Amino acid sequence: MKKQQAGFTLIELAIVLVIIGLLLGGVLKGQELINSAKVKNMVSDFKNTQVYIYGYQDKYRALPGDDANAVAHLGATAIQAGAGAGNAVIAGAWNSGVNGTAPTDESGIFWQHVRLAGLAPGPTSGTDANYYPTNADGGRIGVQSVSGFTGPAGLNGAYVICSAAILGRFAKQIDIT
Numbered sequence: 001m002k003k004q005q006a007g008f009t010l011i012e013l014a015i016v017l018v019i020i021g022l023l024l025g026g027v028l029k030g031q032e033l034i035n036s037a038k039v040k041n042m043v044s045d046f047k048n049t050q051v052y053i054y055g056y057q058d059k060y061r062a063l064p065g066d067d068a069n070a071v072a073h074l075g076a077t078a079i080q081a082g083a084g085a086g087n088a089v090i091a092g093a094w095n096s097g098v099n100g101t102a103p104t105d106e107s108g109i110f111w112q113h114v115r116l117a118g119l120a121p122g123p124t125s126g127t128d129a130n131y132y133p134t135n136a137d138g139g140r141i142g143v144q145s146v147s148g149f150t151g152p153a154g155l156n157g158a159y160v161i162c163s164a165a166i167l168g169r170f171a172k173q174i175d176i177t
Helices: 010-060 070-074 106-116 168-176
Strands: 141-145 159-163
Touching: 010 106, 010 141, 010 159, 010 168, 070 106, 106 141
Parallel strands: none
Antiparallel strands: 141 159
């Protein structure tokens, strides 16, 4: 009489567990690479926004969004900042304005000015659904003067670059970078 096998041998179970472990390790390592790429992209966004400000200042001797001569510098399609234009303050909250409606404050007009100046990619029409840039996780990126930001006092002429939807673990990596 032949004995029939009732289950898996210990070697077969060990092989299956090793395969599962390798797959899990690969997935976790892949996720770590994706997260690292997101952080590098966010850091790049912050650095590029600084380049936009300094490049615009070098080219036009004014701040993007706050340029009192934006139409002369950028053409008739440029949105001219209202009261306070040319006062060296990017007025308005970094996250003001809504996609699909034309920006009304300097922090929103900022993006049109740097794009019309050829410094940044993206749509120049404030009514475009993709007018306001986003980070790698879909959070909005913006700029405003420190004077309108709850932060250290006495930093006139300073600006903050802000971004929404950055997870805590990404923020720590961004700080380290």
